[in-house]
Amino acid sequence: MTDESHETKMKALQKNMRGKIAAARRRKGLIVVHTGNGKGKTSAALGMLLRALGHGFKCAVVQFIKAGRGTAESRLKSPLLQWNSVGQGFTWDTQSREKDTRCAREGWALVQRHLADPELRFLLLDELNIVLSYGYLSADEVIETLRNKREDLHVVVTGRGAPAALIDIADLVTEMKEIKHPFKEGIRAQAGIEF
Numbered sequence: 001m002t003d004e005s006h007e008t009k010m011k012a013l014q015k016n017m018r019g020k021i022a023a024a025r026r027r028k029g030l031i032v033v034h035t036g037n038g039k040g041k042t043s044a045a046l047g048m049l050l051r052a053l054g055h056g057f058k059c060a061v062v063q064f065i066k067a068g069r070g071t072a073e074s075r076l077k078s079p080l081l082q083w084n085s086v087g088q089g090f091t092w093d094t095q096s097r098e099k100d101t102r103c104a105r106e107g108w109a110l111v112q113r114h115l116a117d118p119e120l121r122f123l124l125l126d127e128l129n130i131v132l133s134y135g136y137l138s139a140d141e142v143i144e145t146l147r148n149k150r151e152d153l154h155v156v157v158t159g160r161g162a163p164a165a166l167i168d169i170a171d172l173v174t175e176m177k178e179i180k181h182p183f184k185e186g187i188r189a190q191a192g193i194e195f
Contacts, residue, residue: 034176061081064126107131124158157170
């Protein structure tokens, strides 16, 4: 491609993009879903959380399944951030549907309180998709609640196996697809990468 043809192509692209940007006038709180079997769902959501905090938004995190704040999460401290971890750890370790369901319900009660906070601008529901896929919470109730959330509140939901009904109401859905993973080659999870 010559410089001239590249410039012509980029000018056309620029005109097209500027037209789309000018046409996008509406603002609203989004429902964002990060799902799929690949790594990076929570990591991407934490990046969004950092961005929201950087803009001075009041934020909250309800971390389902995971037990306690991990290394990265423990560094995220701000008067604008409330962090709730309600899990007991990996479901293959807890092996108690009753306990996992109880923890999920406690987490959902926290979510309800956060949703009622008129100042909250960003809510991260980490691993909620796992909770829904195991039936620890009613998917219908969760989806109806999210559908009726406050118009200016952004909600990010992470975890494998997002239900189709959640994907339907979401504004942005990203599927993390695993192409290759070191664990399959016998390489352990490593600090700074997986945790």
